[in-house]
Amino acid sequence: MNIFDELTWRGLVHQVSDAEGLRKYLDAPGQAMYCGFDPTAESLHIGNLVPLLSLVRMLRAGHKPIFLLGGATGLIGDPSGKDKERELSNQAAVQARAERIRAQMEAFVERNTGQKPRVMNNYDWVKDMSAIELLRDVGKHFTVNWMLAKDSVKGRIEREETGISYTEFSYMILQGYDFYHLCKEYGCRLQIGGGDQWGNITAGTELIRKKAAGDAYALTFPLITTASGKKFGKSEKGAIFMSPALTSPYAFYQFWINTEDADVVKFLKYFTFLTQEDIAALEAEVARAPQERAAQKALAAQSTIMVHGEEELAKVLAATDALFGKGDLRALDHGTLAAALESAPAKDYAFAALPDLPQILVDLNLCPSKGQARKDIQAGAVSLNGDKVSDAARALTEDDFLGEVNATHGAFVVLRKGKKNYGLVRLG
RNA sequence: GGUGGGGUUCCCGAGUGGCCAAAGGGAACAGACUGUAAAUCUGUCGGCGUCAGCCUUCGGAGGUUCAAAUCCUCCCCCCACCA
Numbered sequence: 001m002n003i004f005d006e007l008t009w010r011g012l013v014h015q016v017s018d019a020e021g022l023r024k025y026l027d028a029p030g031q032a033m034y035c036g037f038d039p040t041a042e043s044l045h046i047g048n049l050v051p052l053l054s055l056v057r058m059l060r061a062g063h064k065p066i067f068l069l070g071g072a073t074g075l076i077g078d079p080s081g082k083d084k085e086r087e088l089s090n091q092a093a094v095q096a097r098a099e100r101i102r103a104q105m106e107a108f109v110e111r112n113t114g115q116k117p118r119v120m121n122n123y124d125w126v127k128d129m130s131a132i133e134l135l136r137d138v139g140k141h142f143t144v145n146w147m148l149a150k151d152s153v154k155g156r157i158e159r160e161e162t163g164i165s166y167t168e169f170s171y172m173i174l175q176g177y178d179f180y181h182l183c184k185e186y187g188c189r190l191q192i193g194g195g196d197q198w199g200n201i202t203a204g205t206e207l208i209r210k211k212a213a214g215d216a217y218a219l220t221f222p223l224i225t226t227a228s229g230k231k232f233g234k235s236e237k238g239a240i241f242m243s244p245a246l247t248s249p250y251a252f253y254q255f256w257i258n259t260e261d262a263d264v265v266k267f268l269k270y271f272t273f274l275t276q277e278d279i280a281a282l283e284a285e286v287a288r289a290p291q292e293r294a295a296q297k298a299l300a301a302q303s304t305i306m307v308h309g310e311e312e313l314a315k316v317l318a319a320t321d322a323l324f325g326k327g328d329l330r331a332l333d334h335g336t337l338a339a340a341l342e343s344a345p346a347k348d349y350a351f352a353a354l355p356d357l358p359q360i361l362v363d364l365n366l367c368p369s370k371g372q373a374r375k376d377i378q379a380g381a382v383s384l385n386g387d388k389v390s391d392a393a394r395a396l397t398e399d400d401f402l403g404e405v406n407a408t409h410g411a412f413v414v415l416r417k418g419k420k421n422y423g424l425v426r427l428g
Numbered sequence: 429g430g431u432g433g434g435g436u437u438c439c440c441g442a443g444u445g446g447c448c449a450a451a452g453g454g455a456a457c458a459g460a461c462u463g464u465a466a467a468u469c470u471g472u473c474g475g476c477g478u479c480a481g482c483c484u485u486c487g488g489a490g491g492u493u494c495a496a497a498u499c500c501u502c503c504c505c506c507c508a509c510c511a
Contacts, residue, residue, distance in 0.1 A: 228466065260465050291463040324464055372457085372477095375472055381458045418457075419464060 002027060003061040007219075010269040012054060014195050014222040017205060020401070022217040025189060029062035033190035034182055036175065037105075038070035038078060038099065039097035043243035044104055046255075048374075049303075050221050050270055052079065052108065054192055059113050061210050061307065065103050066188060069098045071123030073175055079168040080152040083195040088167075095123065104242060112273075112306055122178045130140040138177050141210045142203070147172065150199035163392075170211045172203040179204025180211060189216045195223040227262035242307050248343035249304060249312040253418070256300035257293070257320075261286055264295040272302040315339065329386040329414055330341065341414065341424055348428030354396050357382075364415065364423030376417060396425065399422045 004023045007013050009391035014329055025031055035051045037044065044052065055065040073215045074094045109117035147153055150172065179201070182188035189208075195287050201218040208216040224232040233240055240255050241247040247255075259267055265283045268274055273284075277297075287293040302314045319340030322332055329337065345364045349355070355363070356371035361382065367373035376382055377392045385400060401411040413425040 088497050154461090159433095247432065254464075261463095262466065264465090265440065290465080293463060293465075296463095296465080371474095371476070372472080374477090376458065379471065403440085418459095 072126035176203035
């Protein structure tokens, strides 16, 4: 199947500049295409997953994608989809983040294709460009009239309180130049990006048309939404990052397993390499026995393998089983339980100085205040080693601690608020 | 610069002297149901608490009053129209 048709089937094609032309372009193997990632955070997050995966799909289809780090554009700030001007980041910080993301991309691509990706940084070709070059050789090809018509700019001009600085206004020119540069140097004629990138991408196709007298293609992905209207990619604790240091593999897996039925098939298409047949089978499962959640399990497993690997998935599954299995926490193997709760918040106390239960819940960040903790206990939201606590004044006793104090993992009490929030009380 | 309208608890928004920690909605959290789903229903939703109450909050600073989100003075900011 032509990769363009595959992307279409997956629902990943939102806008294309020339569908037939692009389809032909992608027919021959070894074509170049790129997508940029501005280093605005320490790690990629799942909002970056669609473009990242799309480049990987290209690689698997025999093409030569370029993974572009926005070391230069990250210094300017993309106005697309932002209703106010952004703080400029410190230059050293941007380059440091870019390097971190480079390592992350390389690991990701190698895990999923066995190949080393071509990762580039636009800082390398933008840093030595002079103001005169930029204004004469690039700027001359853009009329302000045309730039003002872009959504990213128009939206900001209408907001008189915030406006838009000349810096961010120029962002599309830099991004356009990237595309031109990659086209000239590597024959790259396709840029892909999120739904808000259309304006920036077409700045590039425009520049290529005028300077290189050739065609280039633009393709954007749809904005990812959930059926119930929640923002995709955010949990209570914020963005879901790909770095295990920022979002534990357990939390990552949990995010996917909680996908609504109404979204799960769409997400399987977006976020996994599963084939049309596999996904059709899972779709039938959702219809037949939704309570089994076969599709959610497949989605969570696939994406966890993709980002964290098979080994991490095995650990996560063991943890999930321990915490959501029906078993008595006391009957569980202590080591398994300890491993399952590895990423849960923990707090050490001296036994003699154990505070009251509401205070412990606050210390573990399970409740925002002691008052709220008492209310939660009254509402039956808190459990201790799996048993509901109904008395806020209940004190912890030695019997509550699971495991031997001198065992490998130490003794602890498992507290839970709601269905999914765990915390550990340890002696120390 | 002039005139008018505003700034309320996470967000929107009611409240024009005591019955105001402040209506209503949203978000969030929890409970029930179920499937670690959605929808629905219920509860909570400034902090502390021995649950009596205490403390902090209505753009900022003062003032009037037994009592102020509400009245007065000055200041800051936003919006609309005029210049």
